[in-house]
Amino acid sequence: MLELCDTMNLQGAGPVGMDGAAMYDAVHDLIEEARLRPSEAEETWTEERCLFSECALMDGDELVGFGRLVWDPDIDGALPRIFDLAVRRAYRSRFIIDAIQAELIEQYAYLAEAGEEILTYEGKRIDISPVAARLRDPSAPRLCV
DSSP states (O other): OEEEEESTTOOSSOGGGOOHHHHHHHHHHHHHHHBSOGGGGGOOOOTTOEEEEEEEEEETTEEEEEEEEEEOTTSTTOOOEEEEEEEOGGGOOHHHHHHHHHHHHHHHHTTOTTOSEEEOTTOOEEEOHHHHHHHHOTTSOOOOO
């Protein structure tokens, strides 16, 4: 069964009991093998880069998808963006990619510290203010991904 896991708010163990080192290794391997935008491999992770959200897609105890939402405040006009999106070929579908992006946006949108416009992994600008407004309204129903 597929499960999306918020990897930034785990207490100690990773998804399905994976320890931190095993999770780090699994994420590193998945990104190297299945990153959707190979050009990101050449980017340097600077000290200024902010990591706002991160999630893993698990199939049982196997990591099959992963993504991050980052922002580079040291770059003028930079928007928060989906980064390091990786999905194993057998799981790669528009639905899975959209689900991972939706989870990353949902994690980020409540505070939306760097603004309410982001770039998808494809570089498309999207306004997330409706998601942010829904999350900030306690009477609004929660949507499932």
